[in-house]
Amino acid sequence: AQSVTQPDIHITVSEGASLELRCNYSYGATPYLFWYVQSPGQGLQLLLKYFSGDTLVQGIKGFEAEFKRSQSSFNLRKPTVHWSDAAEYFCAVGADEAAGNKLTFGGGTRVLVKP
Amino acid sequence: GAGVSQSPSNKVTEKGKDVELRCDPISGHTALYWYRQSLGQGLEFLIYFQGNSAPDKSGLPSDRFSAERTGGSVSTLTIQRTQQEDSAVYLCASSLSTGGWNEQFFGPGTRLTVL
Numbered sequence: 315a316q317s318v319t320q321p322d323i324h325i326t327v328s329e330g331a332s333l334e335l336r337c338n339y340s341y342g343a344t345p346y347l348f349w350y351v352q353s354p355g356q357g358l359q360l361l362l363k364y365f366s367g368d369t370l371v372q373g374i375k376g377f378e379a380e381f382k383r384s385q386s387s388f389n390l391r392k393p394t395v396h397w398s399d400a401a402e403y404f405c406a407v408g409a410d411e412a413a414g415n416k417l418t419f420g421g422g423t424r425v426l427v428k429p
Numbered sequence: 430g431a432g433v434s435q436s437p438s439n440k441v442t443e444k445g446k447d448v449e450l451r452c453d454p455i456s457g458h459t460a461l462y463w464y465r466q467s468l469g470q471g472l473e474f475l476i477y478f479q480g481n482s483a484p485d486k487s488g489l490p491s492d493r494f495s496a497e498r499t500g501g502s503v504s505t506l507t508i509q510r511t512q513q514e515d516s517a518v519y520l521c522a523s524s525l526s527t528g529g530w531n532e533q534f535f536g537p538g539t540r541l542t543v544l
């Protein structure tokens with residue numbers, strides 16, 4: 315069965331600093347990988363996705379993520395954090411088409427931004 | 430265009446009562462997913478529909494949970510004889526189809542509180 319681990323429950327970062335959120339996955343085949351963001355009181359918004367090809371993927375809001383098969387990781391990064399990036403971030407792996415593409419989420423990482 | 434909508438946004442009920450949660454997917458989306466977000470379990474898959482059929486109900490926690498979708502559009506998640514552990518945010522998502530990979534768009538959720 316597929317699974318996703320986000321080792322960091324909370325991260326505090328200063329505005330203007332860089333941010334990296336860790337994600338490790340377990341999946342038997344080539345994974346479909348996603349990062350979602352959930353701002354307070356908001357629904358989940360897709361930041362970026364990886365299906366195949368270039369292992370460094372660019373997303374919205376200045377985020378990027380790197381797929382490393384050897385480490386079963388898909389870490390999310392942002393070079394310069396803004397106060398509006400304070401939110402909860404979820405990494406997810408998608409089941410294949412035969413399983414309806416359902417998503418398995420990690421436990422989430424809550425990001426706090428200090429002024 | 431309109432996104433995924435869910436109603437009600439908040440629901441408070443007494444233990445033992447039945448509740449119905451509604452999801453209106455994006456027009457033209459044939460795939461519809463229900464997820465639950467709770468403090469203890471994080472974000473977990475419940476059920477998905479392709480059209481009106483539900484090929485995978487594996488995530489439903491118990492037989493008190495059921496879901497239906499009519500006309501390939503609106504879906505209703507019903508919880509019978511609610512228990513306090515059912516308290517959570519229930520999220521609905523829709524996508525164009527389950528063939529290939531299509532982004533899942535999430536609604537704002539219904540927050541269910543069982544007293």
